[in-house]
Amino acid sequence: MQTPADEARQLASAQNFRHMKAGGFDMVSSKDVAKYAGVSQTTVSRVLNTPDRVKGPTYKKVMAAIDALNYIPDANARSLVQQKTDTIALISGPLYNPFFVETTTSIVNYANENGFKINVHFSKNENITDTYHSIFENKVDGIILSSILLDDPIFEKLEKSGIPFITYNRKHASNKNFVEMDNEQAGFLAADYLLSLGHDAICWVGGPLEISTFKGRYDGFLRAFQKNGVAVEQERVFLTDTSKEQLHETFLKMEMLEEKPTAIHAATDAIAIQMMDFYISAGYRVPEDISIIGIDNVEIGQHASINLTTVGISSTANLGQLAIEKLIDMIHQKNKPCIQITKAVRLFERKTTIERRRV
Amino acid sequence: MQTPADEARQLASAQNFRHMKAGGFDMVSSKDVAKYAGVSQTTVSRVLNTPDRVKGPTYKKVMAAIDALNYIPDANARSLVQQKTDTIALISGPLYNPFFVETTTSIVNYANENGFKINVHFSKNENITDTYHSIFENKVDGIILSSILLDDPIFEKLEKSGIPFITYNRKHASNKNFVEMDNEQAGFLAADYLLSLGHDAICWVGGPLEISTFKGRYDGFLRAFQKNGVAVEQERVFLTDTSKEQLHETFLKMEMLEEKPTAIHAATDAIAIQMMDFYISAGYRVPEDISIIGIDNVEIGQHASINLTTVGISSTANLGQLAIEKLIDMIHQKNKPCIQITKAVRLFERKTTIERRRV
DNA sequence: CGTGAAAATGGTTACGTAACCATTTTTTAT
DNA sequence: ATAAAAAATGGTTACGTAACCATTTTCACG
Numbered sequence: 001m002q003t004p005a006d007e008a009r010q011l012a013s014a015q016n017f018r019h020m021k022a023g024g025f026d027m028v029s030s031k032d033v034a035k036y037a038g039v040s041q042t043t044v045s046r047v048l049n050t051p052d053r054v055k056g057p058t059y060k061k062v063m064a065a066i067d068a069l070n071y072i073p074d075a076n077a078r079s080l081v082q083q084k085t086d087t088i089a090l091i092s093g094p095l096y097n098p099f100f101v102e103t104t105t106s107i108v109n110y111a112n113e114n115g116f117k118i119n120v121h122f123s124k125n126e127n128i129t130d131t132y133h134s135i136f137e138n139k140v141d142g143i144i145l146s147s148i149l150l151d152d153p154i155f156e157k158l159e160k161s162g163i164p165f166i167t168y169n170r171k172h173a174s175n176k177n178f179v180e181m182d183n184e185q186a187g188f189l190a191a192d193y194l195l196s197l198g199h200d201a202i203c204w205v206g207g208p209l210e211i212s213t214f215k216g217r218y219d220g221f222l223r224a225f226q227k228n229g230v231a232v233e234q235e236r237v238f239l240t241d242t243s244k245e246q247l248h249e250t251f252l253k254m255e256m257l258e259e260k261p262t263a264i265h266a267a268t269d270a271i272a273i274q275m276m277d278f279y280i281s282a283g284y285r286v287p288e289d290i291s292i293i294g295i296d297n298v299e300i301g302q303h304a305s306i307n308l309t310t311v312g313i314s315s316t317a318n319l320g321q322l323a324i325e326k327l328i329d330m331i332h333q334k335n336k337p338c339i340q341i342t343k344a345v346r347l348f349e350r351k352t353t354i355e356r357r358r359v
Numbered sequence: 360m361q362t363p364a365d366e367a368r369q370l371a372s373a374q375n376f377r378h379m380k381a382g383g384f385d386m387v388s389s390k391d392v393a394k395y396a397g398v399s400q401t402t403v404s405r406v407l408n409t410p411d412r413v414k415g416p417t418y419k420k421v422m423a424a425i426d427a428l429n430y431i432p433d434a435n436a437r438s439l440v441q442q443k444t445d446t447i448a449l450i451s452g453p454l455y456n457p458f459f460v461e462t463t464t465s466i467v468n469y470a471n472e473n474g475f476k477i478n479v480h481f482s483k484n485e486n487i488t489d490t491y492h493s494i495f496e497n498k499v500d501g502i503i504l505s506s507i508l509l510d511d512p513i514f515e516k517l518e519k520s521g522i523p524f525i526t527y528n529r530k531h532a533s534n535k536n537f538v539e540m541d542n543e544q545a546g547f548l549a550a551d552y553l554l555s556l557g558h559d560a561i562c563w564v565g566g567p568l569e570i571s572t573f574k575g576r577y578d579g580f581l582r583a584f585q586k587n588g589v590a591v592e593q594e595r596v597f598l599t600d601t602s603k604e605q606l607h608e609t610f611l612k613m614e615m616l617e618e619k620p621t622a623i624h625a626a627t628d629a630i631a632i633q634m635m636d637f638y639i640s641a642g643y644r645v646p647e648d649i650s651i652i653g654i655d656n657v658e659i660g661q662h663a664s665i666n667l668t669t670v671g672i673s674s675t676a677n678l679g680q681l682a683i684e685k686l687i688d689m690i691h692q693k694n695k696p697c698i699q700i701t702k703a704v705r706l707f708e709r710k711t712t713i714e715r716r717r718v
Numbered sequence: 719c720g721t722g723a724a725a726a727t728g729g730t731t732a733c734g735t736a737a738c739c740a741t742t743t744t745t746t747a748t
Numbered sequence: 749a750t751a752a753a754a755a756a757t758g759g760t761t762a763c764g765t766a767a768c769c770a771t772t773t774t775c776a777c778g
Contacts, residue, residue, distance in 0.1 A: 027442070029764055040728045045766060055726065055774095070519075075496040076444065077764035079435045080733045083386075095460045096658075105454045108479050117493065120467050120479045134476060137434040160429075273662070280663035299455075303632070304639035305664045388734055399758045404736060414744095414756065436734035439763045725774065730767105737762080744755065 028071045037065035048073060079139070087117045088327065089135040091145035093169075094122050097242070097270040098298040100146070103168060103320025107144060110324045116141070123147040124243070136161060142331045144323055148172050149210045164330040166339060168323035171212045177330070177339040179323040183213050186295045186311040186345045187220025188227075190265055193309075193347055194293060195228045198356035199263035203236045203254055205247070205275065206267030214239075217267050217295055236261065242271055251278040262290060262356050269294035269301050269310055276306070276352065287354035297348050307351035313343045387428045396424035407432060438498070446476045447686065448494040450504035452528075453481050456601070456629040457657040459505070462527060462679025466503060469683045475500070482506040483602070487513075495520060501690045503682055507531050508569045523689040525698060527682035530571045536689070536698040538682040542572050542654075545670040545704045546579025547586075549624055549652045552668075552706055554587045557715035558622035558650060562595045562613055564606070564634060565626030573598075576626050576654055595620065601630055610637040621649060621715050628653035628660045628669055635665070635711065646713035656707055666710035672702045 034041040039062060046054050047062040054062075065071070079085045088111055093100045104120070111118045119140065121131045128147070132154060135143060143165035148155065155172045158165055164177075171178035194202050204221055207214040225232045235257065238250045254261060266272035272294030276286055284290050294301065297312020313319070326339045393400040398421060405413050406421040413421070424430070438444045447470055452459045463479070470477045478499065480490045487506070491513060494502060502524035507514065514531045517524055530537035553561050563580055566573040584591045594616065597609045613620060625631035631653030635645055643649050653660065656671020672678070685698045 031764075042728060049766075053726070072495045074439075074498060074764050075493075076435050076438045076498060078766070080433075080439055081766045083733075085435065095454070095464045101454045101460055105481060108481055112480060112490070112493075117478045117497065119476045121471060122464060122467055131471070134434075134471075136431045138476065139433060139435060277663045286664075300659065303665075304636045305645075306662075390734075401758060408736075412756070433734050437736070440736045442763075726772080728771070741758070742756080746753070
């Protein structure tokens with residue numbers, strides 16, 4: 001039987017265990033809980049991690065203490081002793097590219113659902129030593145990244161670190177684990193489609209060929225021209241940074257061409273959508289005045305106001321989702337098989353492309 | 360003078376310091392570096408943290424050892440002893456709302472530039488005990504969040520935790536620190552504008568009024584009707600979940616109305632853009648057949664193909680950016696002033712609204 | 719009821735770092 | 749040259765947890 005006095009004493013006791021700290025209350029440790037419950041710290045740990053190995057009454061005592069003291073275990077301390085952080089680093093491309101919006105969503109949600117925290121980093125270029133510094137210091141359990149060049153020197157460091165990692169979208173020349181789409185075929189399908197519509201003044205707008213996606217898509221673009229017996233004119237090939245500003249420069253350059261393009265093959269939907277904006281703002285009609293095709297099949301491209309013709313993965317898969325699933329597998333089962341997934345692609349015919357009017 | 364034999368010995372020595380671990384190499388500690396360099400662990404720590412207090416030769420010796428052993432300090436261990444993690448938790452709304460794309464970008468980039476890691480969480484509803492569990496266990500230095508209800512019970516726990524936190528976009532009824540737009544005025548401006556265009560069959564589409572943004576915007580909507588002497592008909596008010604599926608349900612319900620709306624006031628641009636998609640896909644023309652206005656002034660709404668009329672912050676500020684700046688201030692200077700920022704708004708007249716044709 | 723096995727609990731240690739205090743070395747001022 | 753001060757370095761500890769081994773308690777069985 002518990003008297004009011006007992007209760008009061010117990011309450012006072014709980015108060016005493018609350019050390020005031022700089023920020024506010026708390027910083028109650030499992031030691032405090034142990035003392036309060038009259039057991040050893042080891043037992044407190046067991047209550048939380050292997051409750052089966054603790055007798056009913058003990059369990060209740062400890063849980064009561066945890067409640068009374070408002071104890072929250074410290075994941076950092078646990079990481080230190082267990083040598084794992086339950087954290088995955090994500091190095092994504094910028095979100096102004098809708099492709100990364102979708103992959104980031106999938107990656108973060110899937111990881112969180114599976115008990116992993118995600119440290120996010122957005123990188124525009126590949127000059128991100130600071131980012132890797134932070135990632136390596138944090139001893140993350142895995143790394144999922146897109147931002148890498150075909151011959152990126154960081155790759156060696158990644159391998160040497162021993163941390164499981166996988167790339168999505170892009171890959172490195174020596175990549176063991178990656179999830180990509182069939183970039184070459186994507187480029188081919190898009191270009192072949194434009195050619196089949198009768199276009200020949202086609203501009204290619206893409207990023208640097210040191211990046212696997214751009215390289216593959218450009219190669220496919222070339223193959224389509226070859227197959228159709230059309231020559232690629234170098235002045236219509238624009239390799240540019242994918243920022244809005246640089247794309248606007250590119251737009252202006254295309255406007256200066258002697259023979260203006262009747263179609264644009266953008267290496268990504270993000271580029272396509274941005275170019276659409278420039279053209280429409282300049283008074284052009286899409287597709288009547290200019291056809292535009294992208295690659296990636298991003299969600300926003302399916303909006304009725306945009307209706308972007310594009311090439312994308314045949315299935316409804318999401319490269320980020322696939323990659324994070326594999327990465328977490330790799331983290332769990334210590335054996336590391338090669339994950340090399342190249343998803344098949346197909347054309348999504350929509351409303352930004354039209355047969356060339358012969359004038 | 361160093362002979363080849365010396366070099367070889369040194370190399371062998373370095374090798375010996377590399378303990379093979381489960382995953383791969385490494386797990387070199389500052390102790391290993393100390394032994395290798397012939398100094399104390401304390402000195403190694405000093406070389407990294409207060410190099411001024413170390414003599415030149417010692418510094419060089421230690422740096423050489425760090426290099427030779429490929430030593431990377433363990434941020435977790437540092438966190439444990441320093442009682443800070445240099446980590447901020449972000450609880451954002453889902454990225455299919457473009458508003459959160461922009462805020463997330465700003466928050467992650469600014470935090471990373473200032474030496475903080477960001478743990479991202481996307482939440483659709485407010486039922487996220489697991490998320491908070493993880494956040495509290497990780498002893499983050501600060502929390503920046505949008506997902507909160509006006510009377511959210513989690514608020515009390517946040518306060519009690521003693522962790523600095525700030526909300527952006529939304530706020531709690533008792534919030535000490537928040538960054539929002541003038542939601543009431545935004546709702547007012549949008550509704551008043553539609554009314555000024557001659558619309559009266561206006562549908563409101565928004566989320567639950569337990570959320571400050573929706574509540575404020577709806578209140579403003581009501582005020583505009585009152586000011587214009589127009590009655591709000593309850594059957595034209597749709598309070599719904601903002602998922603694509605639920606919005607489609609709403610669209611179907613609007614189609615069933617006896618008197619179909621001539622204009623839609625969406626509580627957010629995300630809703631507006633989604634409704635646009637449904638209407639155009641169903642064969643309507645925007646704005647000729649139906650006017651649509653949003654709130655937030657998201658980037659994609661400015662695209663030439665969408666051109667969404669909307670209400671947004673007058674300045675080019677970004678609520679997420681403002682909030683993360685303030686939060687990091689709060690973390691650095693231990694005093695915690697009240698950050699209560701309500702940004703002024705204005706109308707952005709674009710192409711999804713038109714004067715009502717009197718039939 | 720006694721004995722051995724199993725279950726429950728406790729004590730000690732390590733994880734890797736920075737804080738703290740102690741000691742040694744160097745510099746400065748006389 | 750010497751004392752005092754300053755600089756440089758080292759030893760020990762704590763941070764909070766789980767692993768590991770030791771001890772005690774409980775239980776089953778003959």
